Amino acid sequence: MKALIFGKTGQVARELARLLPDAVFLGRDQADLGVPGMCEAAIAAHPSDVIINAAAYTAVDKAESESDLAHAVNGAAPAEMARAAAAQGVPLVHISTDYVFDGGGEAPWKPDDETGPLGVYGASKLAGEQGVRAAGGVHAILRTSWVFSAHGANFVKTMRRLSGTHDQLRVVADQIGGPTAAADIAAAAVRMAQVLNSTPEQTGTYHFSGFPETSWSDFAREIFSQLGTGTTVEDIPSADYPTPAARPFNSRMDCSSLRASFGIHRPDWRNSLRDVIAELEST
Ligand SMILES: NC(=O)C1=CN([C@@H]2O[C@H](COP(=O)(O)OP(=O)(O)OC[C@H]3O[C@@H](n4cnc5c(N)ncnc54)[C@H](OP(=O)(O)O)[C@@H]3O)[C@@H](O)[C@H]2O)C=CC1
Ligand SMILES: Cc1cn([C@H]2C[C@H](O)[C@@H](COP(=O)(O)OP(=O)(O)O[C@H]3O[C@@H](C)C(=O)[C@@H](O)[C@H]3O)O2)c(=O)[nH]c1=O
Ligand SMILES: [Mg+2]
Numbered sequence: 137m138k139a140l141i142f143g144k145t146g147q148v149a150r151e152l153a154r155l156l157p158d159a160v161f162l163g164r165d166q167a168d169l170g171v172p173g174m175c176e177a178a179i180a181a182h183p184s185d186v187i188i189n190a191a192a193y194t195a196v197d198k199a200e201s202e203s204d205l206a207h208a209v210n211g212a213a214p215a216e217m218a219r220a221a222a223a224q225g226v227p228l229v230h231i232s233t234d235y236v237f238d239g240g241g242e243a244p245w246k247p248d249d250e251t252g253p254l255g256v257y258g259a260s261k262l263a264g265e266q267g268v269r270a271a272g273g274v275h276a277i278l279r280t281s282w283v284f285s286a287h288g289a290n291f292v293k294t295m296r297r298l299s300g301t302h303d304q305l306r307v308v309a310d311q312i313g314g315p316t317a318a319a320d321i322a323a324a325a326v327r328m329a330q331v332l333n334s335t336p337e338q339t340g341t342y343h344f345s346g347f348p349e350t351s352w353s354d355f356a357r358e359i360f361s362q363l364g365t366g367t368t369v370e371d372i373p374s375a376d377y378p379t380p381a382a383r384p385f386n387s388r389m390d391c392s393s394l395r396a397s398f399g400i401h402r403p404d405w406r407n408s409l410r411d412v413i414a415e416l417e418s419t
Contacts, residue, residue, distance in 0.1 A: 137333065138159075138184045139152075139160070139185065139187070140162070140179065140182045140186070140188075141156070141160065141188045141189075142167060142191040143161065143162070144161040145288070146191060147287055148322055148325070152325065162178055169192075169193075169209040169213035170205055172208075179220040179226075185226065186228075186229065186329040186330075186332070187228045188230075188325050189217055189231060191209070193206045194289075196235070196255065196379075196383070197379050197381050198380075200381050210263065211263030211264045211267060212263075215264065215266075215268065215271065216267075218267060218270075218273055219271045221273050222271045222272055222274075227333060228274070228275040229275070229329050230278070231321065232341075233261050234281035234313060234345070234384065235255070235257055235258035235384060236252075236258050237387070239254065240252075241386055242386055242388070246343075246390045247390075248341075255380075255381035257381060274336040276332055277341040277342070278343075279342070279343050281313045282315040282355070282387070283316055283317075283318050284315060284405075284412060286415035291352065291355065292359055292409065292412060295359045295367075296363060296416065299360060303366075304367065304368045305367060306370045306377070307353040307371070308373065309354075309371035310351065311351060311352055311374060311385055312350065312351055312388060313349060314345030314347055314348075314388070314389060314402070314405065315350065316345045317346065317403065317408030317411070319408065327400060338398065340397075342397070342398070343393070343394060344389075344391055345387075346404065347404060353369050353370075353372075362413050
């Protein structure tokens with residue numbers, strides 16, 4: 137399977153590189169998602185059996201003041217990729233987010249549930265999903281959440297860094313979701329790409345997140361426990377941690393259709409966290 141990947145240095149892109157060493161990875165220099173036409177040109181230049189989009193504008197708070205750029209990268213670019221992929225008859229695996237939901241209630245979100253993004257990042261990712269579907273080609277939209285890895289910017293690395301200077305941290309306890317290792321997402325995306333190649337009827341939107349569901353504060357506690365730092369965590373409500381973008385309270389995701397259609401099970405994020413911490417501590 138000849139794969140073309142958008143993204144090179146991001147969390148998921150780096151994990152894809154471990155699984156698909158022969159794939160073509162396009163960095164910003166080869167395909168700037170903020171520039172119309174570059175994705176289409178890149179797809180024309182690199183014939184492939186499958187395309188995976190692992191690039192995105194992921195700075196949730198900064199997006200509130202960079203709406204045009206976020207929408208170009210997360211909305212317009214994936215739509216352009218999907219049109220080019222459909223024209224060539226190549227499946228597209230596109231990664232999206234729990235932040236397309238408004239976080240109401242406590243029930244796990246199903247893929248067909250009504251969306252309602254709370255901020256620019258979520259709205260731009262929702263626009264990307266709509267563009268991918270509208271292109272009409274074979275695709276899978278994989279919504280995931282709370283991504284962590286040994287690389288890039290993520291909550292695990294933030295907590296580890298802060299534990300060097302703080303004995304106690306205040307962390308929100310009322311946002312609930314499933315932390316998901318970038319390595320697990322990469323493995324899921326590769327499997328979906330393989331299945332879509334032989335079974336295009338599996339086209340659709342799927343959820344994938346780590347279990348068990350947790351709060352950011354309990355996630356922080358598990359990180360410090362595995363690191364052995366002794367850092368303590370104070371539970372706070374979101375209202376006591378003001379940010380430019382609001383986050384959903386309920387990010388629980390129902391991942392059952394992914395299991396039914398692709399045989400992919402939810403990973404226990406605590407095991408994946410052990411691998412990430414081992415990698416962090418070894419460098
Ligand atoms: N991080 C998270 O917690 C979550 C992420 N997701 C989704 O998962 C996917 C992968 O995210 P993740 O790996 O964490 O992302 P990262 O933020 O780690 O990486 C994003 C990648 O996108 C690239 N990129 C950003 N802007 C552009 C641009 N204008 N042109 C070309 N490339 C660009 C970055 O390149 P560069 O290094 O040059 O900046 C980087 O390689 C995304 O679709 C994201 O929305 C979903 C849920 C949670
Ligand atoms: C650093 C810190 C954060 N927080 C809170 C803020 C926020 O509600 C939560 C997580 O902070 P982050 O900034 O890491 O989270 P955020 O960047 O919003 O993470 C999101 O990224 C995008 C790309 C996604 O798609 C989502 O699935 C999700 O992973 O923790 C504290 O309460 N205390 C702290 O000391
Ligand atoms: Mg962030």
